[in-house]
Amino acid sequence: MKAAAFFGKKDIRIVDVGIPEIKEDGVLIKTKVCGICGSDMHVYNSDLLTEDSTKVIDDYRIIGHEFTGEIVEAGKKVTGFKTGDRVASVHNKGGMAEYVEIPGDRLKNLFKIPDSTSFETAATLEPFCNPMHSFHMREPQDSDTVAIFGAGIIGLGYLQIVKANTKARTIIIDISRLRLETAGRIGADVVINAKEEDPLKKIKKLTGDHYVRYQKNSAGGCDISIDCAGIPKTFLQCLEVLKPENGTAIIASIFENEISLDANTIVFKYMSITGSMGYYPSETAEALDLIVNRKVDRDILITHRLPLDKAAEGFRVQGDSGKSVKVMIVV
Numbered sequence: 001m002k003a004a005a006f007f008g009k010k011d012i013r014i015v016d017v018g019i020p021e022i023k024e025d026g027v028l029i030k031t032k033v034c035g036i037c038g039s040d041m042h043v044y045n046s047d048l049l050t051e052d053s054t055k056v057i058d059d060y061r062i063i064g065h066e067f068t069g070e071i072v073e074a075g076k077k078v079t080g081f082k083t084g085d086r087v088a089s090v091h092n093k094g095g096m097a098e099y100v101e102i103p104g105d106r107l108k109n110l111f112k113i114p115d116s117t118s119f120e121t122a123a124t125l126e127p128f129c130n131p132m133h134s135f136h137m138r139e140p141q142d143s144d145t146v147a148i149f150g151a152g153i154i155g156l157g158y159l160q161i162v163k164a165n166t167k168a169r170t171i172i173i174d175i176s177r178l179r180l181e182t183a184g185r186i187g188a189d190v191v192i193n194a195k196e197e198d199p200l201k202k203i204k205k206l207t208g209d210h211y212v213r214y215q216k217n218s219a220g221g222c223d224i225s226i227d228c229a230g231i232p233k234t235f236l237q238c239l240e241v242l243k244p245e246n247g248t249a250i251i252a253s254i255f256e257n258e259i260s261l262d263a264n265t266i267v268f269k270y271m272s273i274t275g276s277m278g279y280y281p282s283e284t285a286e287a288l289d290l291i292v293n294r295k296v297d298r299d300i301l302i303t304h305r306l307p308l309d310k311a312a313e314g315f316r317v318q319g320d321s322g323k324s325v326k327v328m329i330v331v
């Protein structure tokens with residue numbers, strides 16, 4: 001079967017590997033659609049997370065974990081799934097291949113999708129679970145202001161969840177016009193292009209500019225900030241836009257560089273900084289419910305569809321935030 005393998009930085013190639021065999025407690029999925037994840041981009045750009053994000057088949061590192069497909073074979077000990085079931089997979093790896101084998105102990109990561117939800121739409125499930133988890137780290141109140149740094153698939157998903165569940169005011173910051181336009185369509189209250197204006201100045205103007213004792217930087221007035229961009233600058237901005245006391249910064253991205261910061265800002269603003277990575281099965285169910293019941297429009301995030309043969313091009317396009325939000329590989 002054909003599969004997209006990672007060979008090294010910026011080097012994705014199509015390889016021919018054997019169709020995996022299932023055990024009697026596992027299933028075989030004929031893959032339909034696989035999204036390119038932010039974590040796949042870390043593999044692609046810097047060889048970060050390579051072991052975590054790829055599955056070794058025939059000595060190749062097959063990439064992709066945000067996939068949907070149809071079960072074409074089920075072992076005789078399998079209960080709960082049968083041939084013909086349409087499923088979305090989370091956590092499982094090796095999705096950018098024509099077939100994926102799921103062993104029995106990982107069937108808990110498969111979720112059935114109804115006929116009314118397309119394979120493509122359902123392939124946005126996995127990157128919707130992460131922001132669901134972030135949302136629950138500190139749920140915004142209706143009166144809260146939330147600043148979202150980064151309007152990629154995670155930041156926009158978080159925005160969709162906040163919008164679907166609360167009346168909180170949302171401010172989203174990015175440098176991609178396309179992504180900010182998408183944020184506007186989702187209903188962000190304020191969009192800031194950090195290429196055109198200083199997000200700190202703008203946010204302080206909108207939410208308040210507060211003195212913080214012993215600190216050279218003032219504080220904004222946001223109750224919650226979330227870093228979905230993963231660069232030192234946005235991390236520090238996340239801390240600065242928080243109100244003078246008891247704000248929460250949710251750090252939901254992977255950083256390729258270290259950060260230097262004045263730790264006193266954490267102390268004098270009594271802030272909470274919480275990391276957000278992964279999600280619980282209940283959060284996957286909650287994310288799937290929003291998708292299949294059309295409480296959110298995940299399709300507006302899909303900007304490109306490319307066949308498996310063009311996976312390398314898919315990674316290049318996904319890396320260009322000015323041109324893409326979500327690239328799907330159609331297998």
Ligand SMILES: [Zn+2]
Binds near residue numbers: 037039127
């Ligand atoms: Zn992912």
